[in-house]
Amino acid sequence: MRISEASLKSGLSADTIRYYEKSGLMPAIDRGADGLRRFSPENVEWLTLLYWLRKTGMPMKEMCHFAELYQQGERTIRERKAVLIRHSERLKTRRQELEKCAEILDYKLSAYKVIEGKNT
């Protein structure tokens, strides 16, 4: 499939996909006779994973490292596992931050209610 379809399926914009390729986050995408990129389903699965990792705060540097491991095949599975486990810990931290912020918002909103009560 071509880039627009890959974009639609992965969630990444075409620009971002090209940018990721340039940055070494992809195992060089095949080109058709016309010179346009052709994405395999495996390519798209990879892009989708990148989409989620990035969206939840993994820095590009770490994704680059992860991409290198991926390119080196199955013998790097152990290390890749470690990267993902570290990331899922990051998710836990993020969730706690959201929780904390939600608390603060609730507090602020209730304080507003008190002020409004005074003024009416």
Added chain:
Amino acid sequence: MRISEASLKSGLSADTIRYYEKSGLMPAIDRGADGLRRFSPENVEWLTLLYWLRKTGMPMKEMCHFAELYQQGERTIRERKAVLIRHSERLKTRRQELEKCAEILDYKLSAYKVIEGKNT
């Protein structure tokens, strides 16, 4: 208090605080006779709120708008409430994204386990 203490208490770096002031996210901070910024506890509370809003993904533009409302006093409470409610909806969305990503990671990790099982 001075900027280093305000930084410590709010969670924002001194650089970021100065940047926020320049960007209009703060009601102009007082200066002492020495020309250095002096932060009131109210200033710090405001910075702390900004810290959490930013950390959980509110764009600067929206924070600027919120800051303007704040500067206009109590008559903007209703609108400020709306901003915070919108943000708490954003938090909900973010939480779902984290959840979704956690699922993907679990799936990937279990897939790795299968591969490792085959190789040993």
Added chain:
DNA sequence: GCTTGACTTGGAGTTGCTCCAGAAGAGTAG
């Protein structure tokens, strides 16, 4: 009186995109 340390400003650098101009190729309409 001299050094140390926190602070000041303005500006350059960084990350991770996002948008744009200009060109090339395929497909459709007249």
Added chain:
DNA sequence: CTACTCTTCTGGAGCAACTCCAAGTCAAGC
């Protein structure tokens, strides 16, 4: 065949939100 539209390509500029740095000021301590 010509004209037009669509998608894609590349290289490069622009942007958000910091982050870091150089050069200078000023008060406090030895």
